[in-house]
Amino acid sequence: MRRLSESRSRYVLFTTVSTLCWRMYCLALALVMTGTAAQAASDLIFIDGFEPPCPGAPPGVTAGSGSGLLLRGTVVTPTVAFFGEVLVIGDTITCAAVSCAGQTGANTATIVETHGLIFPGLIDTHNYALFDVFDENDWSPTQVYTNHNQWPNDPRYGALVDAKQYLNGEYGSPDDDGCELDKYGELKGLLSGVTSLVTHANPSNKICYGSLARTVDQSPNDLGADYIQTATLFPTTLSADGVCANFSSGTTHAYLVNVAEGVDQTALNEFAKLGTITTTDGCLYAPQTAIVHGSALGDPEFSLMSQHNMSLVWLPHSEVSLYGATANVPLAVSKGINVALGTDWSITGSHNLLEELRFARAYDDAHWGSVLSDFDLVQMVTTSAAHAIALDATLGSIAVGKKADLNVISANTCGAPWSALVRARARDVRLVMVGGVPLYGDTSMQAAAPSVPGCEALDVCGVSKFVCVAESGGTVANKLGQTLADITGVLTQALTDYDALNLTQWKFSPITPLVDCP
Ligand SMILES: [Zn+2]
DSSP, X not given: OBOOOSSOOOEEOOOOHHHHGGGTHHHHHHHHHHHTTTSOGGGOEEOTTBOOOSSOOOOEEEOOSSSOEEEEEEEEOSSSEEEEEEEEETTEEEXXXXXXXXXXXXXXXXXXXXXXXXXXXXXXXXXXXXXXXXXXXXXXOSSOOSBTTTGGGOHHHHHHHHHHHHHTTOTTOSOOOHHHHHHHHHHHHHTTTEXXXXXXXXXXXXGGGSSSSEEXXXXXXXXXXXXXXXXXXXXXXXXXHHXXXXXXXXXXXXXXXXXXXXXXXXXXXXXHHHHHSSSSTTTTSSTTEEEEEOTTXXXXXXXXXHHTTOEEEEOHHHHHHHHSOOOOHHHHHHTTOEEEXXXXXXXXXXXXXXXXXXXXXXHIIIIIOSOSOHHHHHHHTTHHHHHHTTOTTTSSSOOTTSBOOEEEEETTSOSOHHXXXXXXXXXXXXXXXXXXXXXXXXXXXXXXXXXXXXXXXXXXXXXXXXXXXXXXXXXXXXXTTXXXXXXXXXXXXXXXXXXXXXXXXXXXXXXXXXXXXX
């Protein structure tokens, strides 16, 4: 390992091409080099055998007199990587460079020496967050299914849905813990570096969704507007026509629709039906549309998606759990389709997006011959995910003017930064910031977090962490003042109460943990 320390010049992570090619880094390298081609040649230093600092030096925070935050570390934008700084003023990134010296607010900013890898916050493009207190212990497939109409008939799954609906106050339930359910799902994301989730939470647009990680598909997303529409059931003509009208008027920028989930003809037929369900045929074959699942799709459908610049949301873990197979992502990628990665939920999918990255890595290695590089997989939870939800101008990368949603991974995991993220575990997440506010991280980073109303300590797989769950301005109605202890207490009690009703033979306590170790 050699480390560039004296000049702080921009460098590109670089070894010899032959060693880079050991694991499909040729593509990543090509993109890195393309991405930095616009830099002055003198800014580029290619060093032989570079690895990020490993093991990581101890991180720390030096308080400044101003309100800005200046993060130092290996910045992974994530299309290029360099050792440098990210300046955060308010909720926005105002500088991402080798040095931000001289930028407004830099000299009074609190300095956060991360000694880690600074990624954009991760985006989970499909996660039924209200179900995330449950996991595979509450329901697992008892057979291999061929489409999504089959498994909801399983009695134990039905009992699980009843339990979720009780907790969420649906169908006359006396309970009303939807805020806690959504926040618990957001917290599971936050502890794995996720700063935005498409949660499908219902009822929509509750104020309490506007805390912690972004419930990005609803108006309390702290982005000023919500242009994302989702359909988890196949749309009627009325609703599909409404979506096309919203495309025309500009009120919907992204339409995420569950289509072709499964592996049989029934699932496949949904794709053609999506083209004819509307009064004007084909208006949903549009760049705003992201096909969620698409595991039944083949060459003709991907060709059509490519032709219309549609996106695909890939849920490999859940699809393999349910159907024994997943979407043909190598084929989709070969046709230039934008692919984002999601968790689906922690019942049949992954408990968080880091686990989903590892699942995708292992699946590609085992079934497709490692056609997807770690660089590719990282784009699927950052830049490509942001594109699928039409927020690439705002989220998903580290660039001036973007929201300061950041995810710092400790550099204790060695190797190229993209691989370090794909291999990272929850304990490796050193700092997570949403809209410029540090909400979670190692205790060594806590001095950068808001001191009011205060944060809580928690142990994550042997690492001391802090998490700032309560917000100022909390009321009984908006629940924004709740702590992590409050939320887990409410959910634990509610599930215990539900079990005590003895409505079914199955019990659903305890709530699934926030993280799995290691
Ligand atoms: Zn799904």
